[in-house]
Amino acid sequence: MYQLSDIGVIEELLSRHGFHLSHKLGQNFLINPSVCPKMAAECGAGKEVCALEIGPGIGVLTKELAKVAKKVVAIELDERLLPVLEETLSEEKNVEILHGDALEMDLHRVFREFFPGERVVVCANLPYYITSPLLMKLLEEKLPIEAITVMVQKEAARRLCAPLGVRECGAVSAAVQYYAEPKVLFSVSHGSFYPPPKVDSAVIRLAIRKEPPVESADEAFLFEVIRASFQKRRKTILNSLSAGLSISKEQIEDALRCADVSPSARAENLSLSQFAAIANVLSPCKEAIK
Ligand code: SAM
Numbered sequence: 001m002y003q004l005s006d007i008g009v010i011e012e013l014l015s016r017h018g019f020h021l022s023h024k025l026g027q028n029f030l031i032n033p034s035v036c037p038k039m040a041a042e043c044g045a046g047k048e049v050c051a052l053e054i055g056p057g058i059g060v061l062t063k064e065l066a067k068v069a070k071k072v073v074a075i076e077l078d079e080r081l082l083p084v085l086e087e088t089l090s091e092e093k094n095v096e097i098l099h100g101d102a103l104e105m106d107l108h109r110v111f112r113e114f115f116p117g118e119r120v121v122v123c124a125n126l127p128y129y130i131t132s133p134l135l136m137k138l139l140e141e142k143l144p145i146e147a148i149t150v151m152v153q154k155e156a157a158r159r160l161c162a163p164l165g166v167r168e169c170g171a172v173s174a175a176v177q178y179y180a181e182p183k184v185l186f187s188v189s190h191g192s193f194y195p196p197p198k199v200d201s202a203v204i205r206l207a208i209r210k211e212p213p214v215e216s217a218d219e220a221f222l223f224e225v226i227r228a229s230f231q232k233r234r235k236t237i238l239n240s241l242s243a244g245l246s247i248s249k250e251q252i253e254d255a256l257r258c259a260d261v262s263p264s265a266r267a268e269n270l271s272l273s274q275f276a277a278i279a280n281v282l283s284p285c286k287e288a289i290k
Contacts, residue, residue: 002088004060007032007194011020013058017084021195022062025078029057032192036064039203043149045069045125050115052145054102054124054134057081063127066092073114075102103130107143120144125151128197132172135160135206135243139179148180149207157184157202164271171230175223177272178213180206203231214276222279229267229275237270238263241278247285255281 003009010029014021021027030036039061043070045051056062056074065072072095076085082099089095096114098105111120122138122145131152138148154161160183162168176182188201216222223254228244229237238256242249256263257275261270 002063004029004058004063004088005031005036007031010058010164010194013084013088014064017080017087017259019080019084022078024129024186026055026129027073027078028193028195030060030125030143030159030192030193031189034064035188035192035203038186039123039149040064040068042203042205044121044147045072045123049121049146049290050121052110052115052120052122054122054130055127056097057125059085061093062089063092065123066095068129070094070118070244073098073110074098075100075140077101091209095167102135103137107137107141111143112266114246115144119146119149121146122148122163124149128153128156131147131156134233136172136175139175139206145208147208149185149203151188151201151203153197154187154200154202157204160206161204164275165269167268170233171223171227174230174272174275178222180208182206197264199270215280216276217280217283219280222276222282225279225282226267233267235266236263237261237265237267237278238265241282245282252282255285 032154033201045065049069051069053062053065053072055075056076061265062072062074064245075098079099118266121127126134138145159170160176161184164174164177174214183205185203185205187205190196190200229240231241231244238249238252242252253263255278258281261274261278
């Protein structure tokens with residue numbers, strides 16, 4: 001039985017496999033023994049619910065997920081970890097390891113092949129360099145996922161879970177709010193990892209919504225509007241939208257009037273329904289933008 005949160009065990013295992021940690025791939029492994037059981041318990045995996053993990057590393061969280069989930073599929077990019085995982089997870093009969101880049105992988109195919117008709121949650125200690133693009137991929141591809149429970153840098157946790165209308169919010173918070181109900185579950189200090197990163201982390205949970213909270217005529221365009229609004233967040237909404245979407249100020253002013261939004265507001269003051277109202281009014285101008 002491996003104690004994968006014990007530094008001595010990790011060092012022995014890695015040295016036996018001739019493995020050197022890659023900073024570039026965000027390889028900070030969890031060594032605080034209470035964190036993985038807590039993530040596994042709170043992610044929603046269960047006897048009837050499978051788990052998808054991104055970046056199993058040496059398998060410390062994977063093992064905990066295997067105890068509670070019907071089945072675990074874990075995607076690891078670093079080929080050198082495959083023999084390590086084969087060893088540490090040799091007793092887990094409900095785990096499949098896939099080798100590849102989670103950002104590039106066809107996840108619909110993964111779901112069809114490994115989770116047909118199953119209920120699925122995502123649970124992972126994410127490599128920090130892929131946090132936003134990976135979460136956006138999981139949300140935008142509308143995979144049949146019930147919830148996403150991930151460890152991210154503390155700053156990112158704040159930004160991802162910020163409600164619209166507060167200073168920390170940004171385009172990514174708007175997208176998260178559109179697809180999910182986000183919540184910060186608990187903080188994890190940098191000393192909980194081997195090697196310790198410079199900053200602390202937090203575990204967040206995104207409960208995927210069945211329906212978006214606002215009506216949008218064109219979802220892709222709504223996100224274009226949101227991105228343009230936050231691109232220069234200190235500018236007024238009138239100036240950011242005109243510059244970001246290449247539409248005349250007069251047209252944007254008319255649209256803001258129809259959507260009942262002040263032209264001098266800033267992106268961080270607007271609600272999701274105000275963004276949706278602006279996008280719905282501007283949508284007919286979309287062809288002119290291209
Ligand atoms: N789950 C382990 C733990 O909690 O100790 C390891 C987490 S470590 C922060 C991130 C893991 O993600 C590493 O094993 C790294 O090799 C892997 N990884 C990095 N980029 C990836 C990508 N694009 N797709 C899949 N895995 C990736």
